[in-house]
Amino acid sequence: MNYFKYIAMRHLFSLIILLITLQSCQDEVVTKTYTGDSQKAILDNMITRRAIRKFTPQNVSNAQIDTIMKYAIYAPSSLNKQPWQIRVVKNEQWLTELNNRFLKYAEGKTFQGSAANYKEPGFSIFHHAPVxxxxxxxxxxxxxSLDCGIILQNILLAAHATGLGTCPLGTVVPVMNREENKDLLxxxxxxxDYEVAINIALGYPAENPPVKERYTDKIKIIE
Structure with a gap:
């Protein structure tokens, strides 16, 4: 076999492998047909979103992040000031340093929720999320602060709509705003002239938590 025939055969073999791989990926995808209208889709997205505290190690692509951020910046803000700065961090070294700073800050303190487990080996304040x-x-x-709360909700809902999971993180906020941690920011x-308002863990969910009780008695209609 001459050189050119050899190269052609290699390309053909590679193409066959690629087609087999693509077909395998397609076979793994679970197709779900949504039968509701656009209004129902939006409402369902709101009531099915959950706070995720277990993530798979699967990477979140920059294209996925771009999609979420596209919808995030359409959040309304007072006088359209858009008084926020958003940083999407995937750098493992920075994330490790942040976790170490929290563990140092947490020594001798008592927390509620998942942060209460900070003494456990392998603890991650952002639940080992990749983003x-x-x-x-x-x-x-x-x-x-109110405007940042609105853009937070846009991010949570946009991520959920694209198959990703999120968890708002408030416990680490005061740590990041401490004077000795200004280098992190x-x-x-x-x-x-900005300070951290809220953080979000983002990634592929490795759990499907049940819905927690909602208190309808907190809503009153005044006629």
């Missing part, structure tokens, strides 16, 4: 989102607010804007190029 950590920082939402920082403009400290000079009196309503920026500087590494993310967050302006000095």
């Amino acid at each position: 950590f989102i920082v939402i920082a607010r403009d400290k000079n804007n009196p309503v920026s 500087a590494a993310l190029n967050i302006p000095e």
Whole structure:
């Protein structure tokens, strides 16, 4: 067999392997047909979203993040000031350092929720999620906390709609805003007149938590 025939056979073999791989991936995909209209899809997305605290190690692509951020920035804000800075962190070294800073801060303290387990080996304040989102607010804007809450919800719902899981993280916020941890924010190029408002763990969910009780008696209609 001459060189050119050899190369052609290699390309053909590679193409066959690729087609087999693609077919295998397609076979693994569970096709689900949604029968509701667009309004029902939006409402269902709201009531089926859960806080995820167990993630698979599967990577989240930049294309997926771009899609989520596209819908995030359409969140409304007072006077359209958009008083937020968003950083999507995938850098393992930075994430490890953040976790270490939290563990140092947590020594001798008592927490509620999953943070109460910080003494356990392998603890991760962001639940070992592959992506950590920082939402920082403009400290000079009196309503920026509210606006950051709105963009937070957009991110949670957009991620859920694309098959990803999220968990809002509030416990680590005061750690990131401490004076001795300013270098963490500087590494993310967050302006000095901003502070962290909330964080989000993002990744592929490895659990499907049940819905928790909702308190309808907290809502009153005044006529």
